[in-house]
Amino acid sequence: MNGYFLGIGxxxxxxxxxxxxxxxxxxxxxxxxxxxxVSEAKFPFPEIPTMLTQPDERKAYxxxxxxxxxxxxxxxxxxxxxxxxQGAADYVAILADGTLSGEQVKGSLDSFCKGLEVQEHxxxxxxxxxxxxxxxxxxxxxxxxxxxxxxxxMLKSKYVDEARKSSLKFSLDLISRNCPGNVxxxxxxxxxxxxxxxxxxxxxxxNRLLLVFYDPECPSCHETMQEMxxxxxxxxxxxxxxxxxxAVYTEGNQEVWKRTLSDLPQGWTVGSDHETVKQGALxxxxxxxxxxxxxxxxxxxxxxxxxxxxxxxxxAL
Numbered sequence: 001m002n003g004y005f006l007g008i009g010x011x012x013x014x015x016x017x018x019x020x021x022x023x024x025x026x027x028x029x030x031x032x033x034x035x036x037x038v039s040e041a042k043f044p045f046p047e048i049p050t051m052l053t054q055p056d057e058r059k060a061y062x063x064x065x066x067x068x069x070x071x072x073x074x075x076x077x078x079x080x081x082x083x084x085x086q087g088a089a090d091y092v093a094i095l096a097d098g099t100l101s102g103e104q105v106k107g108s109l110d111s112f113c114k115g116l117e118v119q120e121h122x123x124x125x126x127x128x129x130x131x132x133x134x135x136x137x138x139x140x141x142x143x144x145x146x147x148x149x150x151x152x153x154m155l156k157s158k159y160v161d162e163a164r165k166s167s168l169k170f171s172l173d174l175i176s177r178n179c180p181g182n183v184x185x186x187x188x189x190x191x192x193x194x195x196x197x198x199x200x201x202x203x204x205x206x207n208r209l210l211l212v213f214y215d216p217e218c219p220s221c222h223e224t225m226q227e228m229x230x231x232x233x234x235x236x237x238x239x240x241x242x243x244x245x246x247a248v249y250t251e252g253n254q255e256v257w258k259r260t261l262s263d264l265p266q267g268w269t270v271g272s273d274h275e276t277v278k279q280g281a282l283x284x285x286x287x288x289x290x291x292x293x294x295x296x297x298x299x300x301x302x303x304x305x306x307x308x309x310x311x312x313x314x315x316a317l
Contacts, residue, residue, distance in 0.1 A: 043087035044069035189271035
């Protein structure tokens with residue numbers, strides 16, 4: 001992947017030197033998957049006009065015409081991971097690097113969608129690919145803001161059927177909820193003894209509350225939860241009153257919940273929402289555990305963040 005992405009950089013750099021030949025431009029765009037092996041399959045990058053010599057101009061042109069030479073009707077090409085998927089990965093990496101204007105990003109996405117939406121197979125593959133790359137919190141390209149722009153454009157497509165649009169609209173609605181800077185959606189939860197509380201009522205020590213939605217029967221959730229339980233930094237922060245941890249069981253098996261309560265530290269507040277959050281789609285629980293860092297007024301500071309990022313914030317308290 002890194003070698004392939006380097007090819008884009010070489011396109012932008014070498015052919016901007018002024019008098020580079022057409023042949024040299026083509027050589028610098030060769031896809032390299034292995035230092036010793038040149039792959040025959042390569043993404044068909046657009047040729048950037050030699051008159052464009054500034055890196056920002058060249059990047060803007062590249063992204064405006066990135067998919068011009070890609071044949072979305074070729075199912076073999078669409079299915080070729082060395083071409084389609086690698087090209088898409090590099091594409092979203094550039095879109096998200098912060099150097100393009102909002103209008104340039106939207107314009108590039110529009111061109112991308114115009115190409116993929118017409119072909120049924122390409123539409124299916126790239127819709128899933130963008131979800132995997134941009135919406136999955138475990139993806140290195142995770143970027144909900146960019147995914148939201150993609151969803152907004154695809155929802156305007158006349159080629160997407162209503163059932164698929166309903167699914168896309170649901171994802172877009174979830175993305176728009178509980179964003180950083182907004183007050184987290186309130187909900188009710190119950191403590192092991194049966195007393196009823198709400199998120200809004202929960203005190204945040206030192207103006208910080210770590211909201212953890214979890215499921216002890218989820219393998220990936222168990223791994224992250226064990227990491228948190230064993231983390232001395234987190235335990236010391238709770239003991240010192242630097243933050244409150246509210247862990248909320250979101251599933252419906254109360255027997256499982258009560259049986260696993262002893263797995264969590266006594267310093268945590270642990271409750272069950274009786275599936276309120278999941279059934280009401282109040283929070284996006286696409287991957288568990290789902291971690292939100294809130295301030296004392298329950299304003300979202302970090303949304304659905306990886307524990308490593310949460311830990312950085314805790315270390316700074």
